[in-house]
Amino acid sequence: MSVTINIKNLVKTYEKVEALKGTSLQVKPNELFGFIGPDGAGKTTLFRILTSLLLADSGTVTIDQWDVVKDYKKIRKITGYMPGRFSLYMDLTVEENLQFYARLFGTSIKQNYDLIEDVYEQIAPFKHRRAGALSGGMKQKLALSCALIHKPRLLILDEPTTGVDAVSRKEFWELLKKMQKKQMTILVSTPYMDEAALCDRVALMQSGKILSLDTPQQIVDDFKGNLLSVKTQNMYPLLKDLSAFEEGIQVYRFGDTLHLVSHYSPEKTKSDLTEYMTGKGYKDISIEPVTPVIEDCFLALMNNTTDA
């Protein structure tokens, strides 16, 4: 039912900007695969090539046995695509938009209702409202319903949670997990690092390159060095002081703490740092080893790229 994707050496250049610099990867059937990275990472370019909306300069993509260029008609039938910008008809109602997309693919709402039920029931009370008058969260659910209505085997979602509040983001990911059970391969891109943990595998991307590709757990396990979380009474001058601390490779704000990466053992760094901070007059010092999250890994990988 769900598809395998094979991407080989994909290059795409816009004028002087290399949006994709030789991207290769495979996605397994029924996988929920995340592309994590900031704007300009190449996520949208990759998705537009996968959906046959854009031609690569070189490289190939196959989805099952189909080639995205030669067999684009086949690909379009089995793919559901939710672009980053809301692209439904603002002057049609919720229900009319859904009917339109169902008919476009030669099906009906009734025929595939079981697939969209979980999403659509949340916006059904507003089915007579024009799409233009919906809130951000509801628009996103309508767009997902429309992308699903022809029972695609491959679902591609380009930044579905950008600009969406923390509550709606959480609900959206709960929906995606349900969708995955319905035998689809799902590709999703996001600039929110915390969403990586919800994917089966992720590619961390930056400026057209894949920095790392693995399960979220493995990416965290591969984190080089020891991570310490530092807290004290007076946080404001601490960043500057910790940047001058010799054992720290990288120091940055993380929520209400600072994170410090060290190549020495956590015990040694903790005792040296406590002495260093006490010497600077800090009080109520708390230094604890912590497990990195994907954002820590991304920052470390970015740091390596800048050094090279």
Next chain:
Amino acid sequence: MNKREKIIEVHDLVKRFGKFEANKHLTFDVNRGEIFGFLGANGAGKTTAIRILCGLSKPTSGSVRVAGIDVNKNPEAVKKRIGYMSQSFSLYNDLTVKENFRFYGGVYGLSNKEIRERTAFFLDKLKMASFENMLLSKIPLGWKQKLAFSVADIHRPDIIFLDEPTGGVDPITRRQFWEMIYEASDNGTTVFVTTHYMDEAEYCERVSIMSEGEIKALGTPHDLKEDYKVDNMNDVFLRIARNVE
């Protein structure tokens, strides 16, 4: 700089669109130099309130003073005292870096000399002097956002409103952007910021969380986490804003 001086005073603000009440009796103050996080779910009424604070929309009732000026009576005077940037509307892509400064300097009535000085000051600070004649469309997003923040500060406003300034920005640049916010705050500029990144809520001195047109919580991140007995602002937010729309 007197930190306790109130730069924004909102009392019993109500805004209705027909029967729909977008802002329901909002009352809050913001101090000079404070970094104030204005959080809420999509559709909670944040944008409506910000438009009123910026003098772009009139309250149905209630009083709103920004930089000591009554927004209802003198919205034009308010606009001169504030700076504004958002992710969607920031700078002009078909102007160069320098031209963008020049344009906004002109809009705010700065003299040519002042515009030159302020432009040089910011470009030097951002280490971007060699890019001054580059079209904005050629500048990477993260840098654009730092430029946009500087442009919003060109006329030395009392308050800078930042509407999701770091959306889609990489994690390093996001942190550099916050360093700029701290610096502005240190110089006495009030920063009023909205964000969907809950770790950034931790960086604010105080935050308010809106839901269904009301401010449901207001305080320092530390106090809010204690009140709701959770470890981080994301959980505070989920507690307050869940099951709404």
